[in-house]
Amino acid sequence: MEGCFGCWQEAQRADKVAVILLDLRTALKPEYYENISAVLKEIESASRLLRDLYDLFPIYRTRVPVVIYYLNIILPTFQKTMRDMLIYIDNGELPARTRWTLMSQRLSDQGGTTLAQRFVMYCEALVQTVRLLSSTRSPLYDPTTFELLRVRHMRLRKLQNIPGTYAGRREDQHEFSTYSIRCDRPPGADRAAPGAATAKPGRA
Numbered sequence: 001m002e003g004c005f006g007c008w009q010e011a012q013r014a015d016k017v018a019v020i021l022l023d024l025r026t027a028l029k030p031e032y033y034e035n036i037s038a039v040l041k042e043i044e045s046a047s048r049l050l051r052d053l054y055d056l057f058p059i060y061r062t063r064v065p066v067v068i069y070y071l072n073i074i075l076p077t078f079q080k081t082m083r084d085m086l087i088y089i090d091n092g093e094l095p096a097r098t099r100w101t102l103m104s105q106r107l108s109d110q111g112g113t114t115l116a117q118r119f120v121m122y123c124e125a126l127v128q129t130v131r132l133l134s135s136t137r138s139p140l141y142d143p144t145t146f147e148l149l150r151v152r153h154m155r156l157r158k159l160q161n162i163p164g165t166y167a168g169r170r171e172d173q174h175e176f177s178t179y180s181i182r183c184d185r186p187p188g189a190d191r192a193a194p195g196a197a198t199a200k201p202g203r204a
Contacts, residue, residue: 004057004064006075011050013082018043020089027096035116036100042119046078049126053133060133067133070146073153074125080160081107081118111156118156125149 018040025036053071057064088094088103107115128149131141 004054004071006071007050007054007057010075010078010082011047011054013079014043014047014050017082017085017089018047020086024089024096024100028100032097032100035104038114038116039119042116042123045123046119046126049123049130052130053126056130056133063133067129070125070129070132070150073150073157074122074129076162077153077157077160078122080162081122085115111159121149121152121156125153 021036021040021043025033025040028036053067084107085103088106089099091099094102104115107118111118113121125146128141128146131138132146135141
């Protein structure tokens with residue numbers, strides 16, 4: 001077991017979204033700069049955290065089962081958000097302003113929070129996952145905070161109509177639909193991973 005391909009895959013998807021958002025920010029008027037930057041900042045942080053998890057898996061392989069449960073909650077809703085964003089922002093037939101406005105409105109209506117706040121939630125959960133994986137007694141790991149984040153993720157999963165949504169606890173994990181997590185390195189990862197490993201999470 002050398003890593004979690006699910007984390008690597010979603011980090012790549014986040015990078016794609018970040019590149020498109022950068023292009024939109026450049027194309028749009030300054031009035032959109034702040035809102036796009038807020039979302040972009042959190043997406044870039046999430047990508048770094050996912051790559052850190054990927055790099056930590058072979059180091060803390062005995063603790064992998066501890067965090068798989070949480071990744072099976074976080075990654076499906078993260079993936080769904082990324083895909084929903086791409087439906088709008090990756091549509092070259094629409095003007096830049098329309099792509100951003102439609103995407104922002106549709107996703108903000110889903111859950112009652114701004115898109116930036118949703119990615120703050122993702123990043124906070126990923127930070128706790130990194131801390132849980134890397135240390136059994138980390139003073140920075142907060143199980144109470146992580147449980148609250150888990151509940152918020154489950155609520156969002158329900159709003160996103162992700163199959164298997166069930167607000168149970170760890171002992172009920174068989175009720176969840178699990179993300180397809182493969183623990184082998186994707187092709188070319190040995191070449192790409194060293195660069196990714198140098199990126200440190202800004203929140204851990």
